[in-house]
Amino acid sequence: MLEVKDATIAIGERTLVEGLSFIAKDGALTCLTGSEGSGKTTFIRTLMGFLPVKEGFVSVDGELLTVRSSHVFRTMMVYLPQQIQLLTHQLTAPKAPVCKAEEYAVWNAVVPSVELEREPEPLSPEDIFLLAERTIREAVGRQIIIADEPAAHLSPELTLRMITLLQEQTAQGKTVLIASRRPQIVAQASQVIDLDKTGK
Numbered sequence: 001m002l003e004v005k006d007a008t009i010a011i012g013e014r015t016l017v018e019g020l021s022f023i024a025k026d027g028a029l030t031c032l033t034g035s036e037g038s039g040k041t042t043f044i045r046t047l048m049g050f051l052p053v054k055e056g057f058v059s060v061d062g063e064l065l066t067v068r069s070s071h072v073f074r075t076m077m078v079y080l081p082q083q084i085q086l087l088t089h090q091l092t093a094p095k096a097p098v099c100k101a102e103e104y105a106v107w108n109a110v111v112p113s114v115e116l117e118r119e120p121e122p123l124s125p126e127d128i129f130l131l132a133e134r135t136i137r138e139a140v141g142r143q144i145i146i147a148d149e150p151a152a153h154l155s156p157e158l159t160l161r162m163i164t165l166l167q168e169q170t171a172q173g174k175t176v177l178i179a180s181r182r183p184q185i186v187a188q189a190s191q192v193i194d195l196d197k198t199g200k
Helices: 040-047 070-076 100-108 125-138 156-171
Strands: 002-011 014-024 028-033 055-060 063-065 077-080 144-148 175-179 191-194
Touching: 002 040, 014 028, 014 040, 014 055, 014 175, 014 191, 028 040, 028 156, 040 144, 040 175, 063 070, 070 077, 077 125, 125 156, 144 156, 156 175
Parallel strands: 028 175, 028 191, 077 144, 144 175
Antiparallel strands: 002 014, 002 055, 055 063
């Protein structure tokens, strides 16, 4: 379970989210939505502990999440980045647990101050879905799934398969939190948090 309480998030002088509170419950799909630039990806980075909240707090199962403690909580999470090509090593790697070095490389790649040495190779929509499916299914012991625009490059048919995949995870009692503007996904969420409607 993820809880956000009275959270204010800012980048420099720009406030993206102000005074937001919600609980992403186990066994439910929570969707962050909003227009481009509303702060969805930045908010996800905050929920994973890469960025601090300016005010308020984020907690995981009742324990306070901070930038300093976040590496512990991320071992409970599966993350599908908007640039899912960052995970392509999983398509060709032997079926074995991802080593810590690879895992940290993936996590660190989403930190704003880190630049990729090379642009990842583009994937077909089918490969994007298969990569997301494999990433989720192999993270058996992780209770929280966070996905940033998981259907951004998918066809309507593959989007339905992605929805089914995420719903299977909620049926297992997992917490699923996604950022998406796709109406197909927003309509299936148990709870929708519209960042365009938060005070700023």
